[in-house]
Amino acid sequence: MYRIETFIHPLYFRYYPQDHYALSNGYLVEMTYVEELAPLDPIELKNLEWRMALPAQTHRQKVHKVEPIGLPFTEIIEDGERVAVFKFDTLTEHSRCIFGWKALIEVWGIKYNLTPRDCEKLPEMPPDYGDRYLVDNDNLAMDTDIIKRAAAEAVGRETNLLRKIYNIRNYVYDRLSYGIKPHIDTPDIALRRGVGSCGEYVGVLLALFRLNGIACRTVGRYKCPASALVHNIPLKPDYNHVWLEFYIPGVGWLPMESNPDDIYEGGPYPTRFFMGLAWYHAEMSKGVPFERLMIDGVVLNKQQVSIGNLAINHVQFTILEESSPS
Incomplete structure (x- = not known):
């Protein structure tokens, strides 16, 4: 029996007994999330806030930096999580632009060591x-x-x-x-x-x-x-x-x-x-919606306007280098 690949990669890991978890091989990754405005139907929205969750800081994910793409955003903290807010004075079916964020994140595999006796x-x-x-x-x-x-x-x-x-x-x-x-x-x-x-x-x-x-x-x-x-x-x-x-x-x-x-x-x-995740999972802010639209502090539901009918999303990752747990 022949194998296509015979290279065996070394395993790097570190155990944190006080928190019951271990981290293993990870990578420094650039992630971008961009919306391309392309409304399908006639629409006019004034004083619109378009909110996007940002990558979360967790045991297995370290956020080095986040920067805007296309349009500037204001960052707010919602239920302890980071959220980007893009503001539009008026958004119509003729509006065209791209906007979003680019993040540099370090991600590792994680596995928790917890038994029924611990619980x-x-x-x-x-x-x-x-x-x-x-x-x-x-x-x-x-x-x-x-x-x-x-x-x-x-x-x-x-x-x-x-x-x-x-x-x-x-x-x-x-x-x-x-x-x-x-x-x-x-x-x-x-x-x-x-x-x-x-x-x-x-x-x-x-x-x-x-x-x-x-x-x-x-x-x-x-x-x-x-x-x-x-x-x-x-x-x-x-x-x-x-x-x-x-x-x-x-x-x-x-x-x-x-x-x-x-x-x-x-x-x-x-x-x-x-109780575990692989390195390639990208975690966004938790307990808050990934994206939502708001006017004057009121959330617009899907029946009023669907984000999928307003824009096309583009997601991209670039793996920059390997990173071992420290």
Whole structure:
């Protein structure tokens, strides 16, 4: 049997025992996100704010700098996260420009080392988390019979928080297969159909976690093409990507991929991305929408105006050099 590649790359890692995680091989990456105004329909919006989330500073992602592209922006802090605000006095169907940001980020692989025994006697989660991360605030269909039944079946009589999370993940993997779709259906539809995109996996997982009292949230937003040996050449992702984070009181937010570990029909499922992420995940500000439109402090919903009908987005990554954890 012949191999196309025989080069074995060295592994660099560093373990942080006080925070229960290890970092491994990473890269210095330039990421750009740009919107190209090209409205499809007649429109006139005055005093418009176009808000874009910026890359987040996390254990595995260090933001060195962010600068505007095309138009200047004002940076604000929203729920502790960085957001760029682009202002338009008037935006019509004739408006044409590009605007966005370019960020220099350092990203590493991360894996948390936490066991069920570490999660036996946990403190209470912050009091405001219940209203933010345990409710149906994103069309999660948590009041439907199929989702409520699945939430109960997935955990059974398990009481340990980490085992509950692991059991729910495996329950969802047993019942969904991955498939790309042009739009995202609600969790009840996805679960009944048995096929879901990454966003639909996340929706089902969020619904089952929250019904079991597990605080969780959607995070993302893109993955750099995993071409680690291709440096200084622009790379474009095929599509956006989301995963989720769950909250362990006393520890913090831990990542979990949506579907990449669902690789064997019926299992067993690997735990590569259970409490772990690869280097190529680019994390945007968390707990806030990636993009939204506002006028006079009021958010415009999709029925009023769709960002997809106003502009074409362009996403690009350039891997500059390898970086080892320090």
